Amino acid sequence: MFLLGRKKSPDSSTVRLEIILYHFVSDQRNDFTLSGHTVPTADFRRQLEYLAAHYSIIRLRDARLLAQADPARPYAAVCFDDGYDCILKEAYPILGEMRVPATMFINPPVLGNRDLLWRDKIRFLIRKGLEQEFAAFLRSQRGAYRFGQLEKLGFYKWSKNPKCLRTMRIQNDVNVFFTRKGFDPAAIASEQNLFMRERDVAPMEFLDFGNHTWSHPILTLLPAAAQKDEIGRCHDFLVSRGMEPAGLALPFSPYNRDTVAITRTLGYPCILTVFEESNFLSPGKMAQPLLLHRRMAPKDAGGLAAIL
DSSP states (O other): OOOOSOOOSOOTTOEEEEEEEESEEOSOOSTTTTTSOEEOHHHHHHHHHHHHHHSEEOOGGGGGGGGGSOTTSOEEEEEEESOBHHIIIIIHHHHHHHTOOEEEEEOGGGGGGSSOOHHHHHHHHHHTTOHHHHHHHHHTSTTSOOOTTHHHHOHHHHTTOHHHHSSSTHHHHHHHHHHHHTOOHHHHHHHHTOBOOGGGOSOBTTEEEEEOOSSOOOGGGSOHHHHHHHHHHHHHHHHHTTOOOOOEEOSSSOOOHHHHHHHHHHTOSEEEOOOSOOEEEOSSOOOSSEEEOOEEOOSSSHHHHHHO
């Protein structure tokens, strides 16, 4: 993996930025909130209260401005990935009440519950106890996958490991398996009202929008042209909705020189990983785009102080 200007340690002139990542913020209990990364609303509120008490919370799109900020106080930003509707219904009212800005990174094809993200399909199969049957189906696709690490990693982690997948064929194979089992992903998403609607992607006082690619692939498993299509289609969707993308949130974090070149061409201010690291921004020359790391939010209020 190509790394863009990672800074290992701070000095007295650097500004510290912590970026906290959420997926579901919800009190609902369904196949997705129970199996995904979910923070209850009361814990979300307490986490924001902690950030507000100890950090200056900024809009992510303003991160580059921190190179000229006072390093005496640390800064924080809040992000959401994937476009789940609970963020609008349950998290956004808390953001508004507390006047905390945040950024939502979306995948357009699932908006309006037209489909499930392929990772949501994997979680759904696991919840239904079908992971072994699905793994057997993948084994029948001879040569398409590497199964040596399956037992060690467990099916969920194995199914998103770029060293095990070879290509992004799994996105199509999970669709084929869903059809064989008679599962309708749009009906499943609609039943849970899982995703926000297209018309919800609009200017909001406390929510900006960013690019999370079109279909949430592992970008390093794609050639440059396919990466350009994935990033470009999401970019075009956001621009068509009157949005200036706040940056590119990398699905799962892997990226390479092609990824950087594409985002640089688009003029994106930043690329975001999910590495559990602080960001230290220097007043010197900054890379374009800027590589920023995000920490996954813990599922309870007290855990946030522990990871920071």
